[in-house]
Amino acid sequence: MKYSVVEIKTNLERQFAQSADLTVRELTLNSDACVKALVLTMEGLVDKEQLAQSVINPLLPCEFGSMAPSAVAECVFRSVIASSDVTELETIDELITYLTSGFAVLAIDGAEKMYAVGVQGYAFRGVSEPESEVVQRGSREGFSEPLRVNMSLIRRRVKSPELVFEQMTVGSDSRTQLMLCYLQSKVSRELLATLKERLNSCDLETVLASGYLSDYLEDRQTSRLFSGVGISERPDTVCGKLTEGRIAVIVDGTPAVIIVPRLFVEEFQGVDDYSNRTYYAAFVRVIKYISFFTAVFLPGLYVALAQFHPEYFPTWLLISTSESLAKTPFPVTAEVLGITLVYEIMKEAGLRIPKSLGHAVSIVGALVIGESAVTAGIISSSTLMVVATAAICSYVTSSLYPPIMMLRFILIAVGGLTGLWGITLATAVILISMCSKTSLGVPYMSSLAPFSFKRMRDVFIRASWKQLARHTIRVQRFPETEVTDAGKN
């Protein structure tokens, strides 16, 4: 099909409704037939200097003589455009996708193809250390917003041709580009097919962040309390996961890269564990597990014991706790729930408040709500200490914060209503829910339940690298996994 530049221009102006950022530059080429050409760009997405050097400057002085339009286009593609990143386009839809991604599109009147030239030059945040995943001994690089930059960060670490980036588009309006990233020899084809099927089933109009896709990637009929979809902003973490047969999904415009499948034990593994000494890494792991249990259970247990079984407190603690609780007007359950709620409100405010006001809010929180409330006898000091300890512990495994927060509220309520018995039953139900969860067919609690002694070398402890290197880990080989191994395909 031959394109007319007038038709293309009219079509685009109609589709973009004469949007101010659509830039159309009309050129007349040096040929006997005065062939017309269009250079289409989106304002602010291209580097104008690069566009001039690689397209306009080489094109204008060129002599095409009596060449037919298709031959002119071929000549321009072969010998005029001074860029290594040129893609042939055949449809208007493709043109729009590339145009809105920052490419310059060159259309020649009467030619059968158009050319997208990679001259992107929009402003973006540079590669910097991710604030949510700070490490002591590791790379300081974190993902950024542009897709290509993120791809390069992974490619620089895995130089093997086995590493594949597969492009997809989601969002009917946003047409967000995403890349599936995996190692060919290690990934399970079945896992990959399932992931593609779920991404294709995404019927959202707009996808602005990777979190939008999480719901589509979760297995059906499994608990949504814990997430079976991992998120990381660190290229080294993603590369490590790829070697275990996992798949990364890089979404354009967000530094948070999705990693699937995700298991519970991974929430306690950090990049530093693999750089530190073995004994210290094991110690940190144990600390993380203790913190998780403290964050979830401490307030609930405190409420249950204080309300139903105070005899379980040691005498010295019983006296001080009873004295402290007796001075306050509220029942202990309401008190713990209230302080936890106030803490959550303060946390949300702290996240959004300008940094210059942060110190003032901290002082107000610590002095007014904390010390003054205790002095005034509104809340007891022991309750405040319990809630504060649980709050600090919940940040040790920050990726688990949402389930920790929800479980904490549930257990406080259950403990206040039914005591230790209720907490026991609630724990059983939570465990059943966690054990039934799968992440793309892989049991979420894998390594613990189904239990694997072999994998224990990287669960509660981190064995030495020599021991870890003895066995390769592939998610599809985990027991009771519903996907097949790469080698069996």
Add this chain to the structure above:
Amino acid sequence: MQARIKFSSKRFLLALMLCACSIILLQNDDLAADTSFTFQLLGILGGLSVCFVLFLPSLFIKIRTDGDVLQLAERCTPRAKLPLAAVYSCCFVYTALYFLLPYTEMFHTKYFPEASPCLITVVLLACCVYAACKGVNVISRFGVFLFAFALLTNILMFGGSVSEVDWGHCTFALRGDAGEFLQNTVYFVTPAFIIPIFACLSGCVSNFRLRQPVFALVFTGIKYAAVIFFICFALGDYSRRQGFQTFLLSRVAHFSTFAGIESFYLALSTMAVFMILSLLLCCITKSVGRSGELRPIILFTGIILALDVAATYLDPVREVLTNPLLFVVLTVIPAAVIPMIWYFIGRKSNAPKN
């Protein structure tokens, strides 16, 4: 999703072993009064030997067909499906109530007198319905965590009771007669309730080995022996006058000023009953041919609840539902008699025809 997958037989037997071991937590001491500890050990040996014999038909079916008695019956005698489902459902409902009633009684009398026994049952059964819907695979995964917790509780309970043991009275003389031996043996046959569960659900597991049930029974025996030892020599005659001796043991156990081990006992017995009831509900839905479906689970949970309420308020119903002899009979039928019948029917139908 995971219901289609066959899971490790080791984990299944671990779950059954936990059920068998934990049940002593809820048992009243119905042992013959004048028998010595050594004589009671013989009773354990006798009881668990009976359990092993009862295990054999379902083990043969598993080894020969890699399936369970229900799968075999469906294949060989499709017409017998309904009566078989009815028998198994009755037996499982009875077993569920046999453990639920002492649990609520123990909880109500010893721990939380203000709580209504019916309310306890409703909440517990609601949680069991959720677990039963998830299937036996998920329940067995839960068993891994319960095993860790049971280990901790037992260490605390026995470790904390060591200081209370009256070593001067530790004698190992044999004292008892044949009638008392029989009485003790019946008492120690209680863990046999795991056999019908195995008979019904063993088709879902892979990599079965004969040593797994043997190990489960041996471990159960050791746990029974330990509990009996501490009840005899740490609690002594005082325990004879009380019910729920294991509860007393956990209350007496302490490490210096650290006490309150009965809270661990309560948690362990609650989780154990939760797992037993969930497994029994799984068995019921499997026997009626609708594994993991919510409707039959709710129906049978309703029946269990109704009978529990009736037993709470009507003593004759309670007496029937907690009768040890009836329990043994209703365990032997689905554990040994039915599997044996279908084992021979299966052999006959597979025999080469001349």
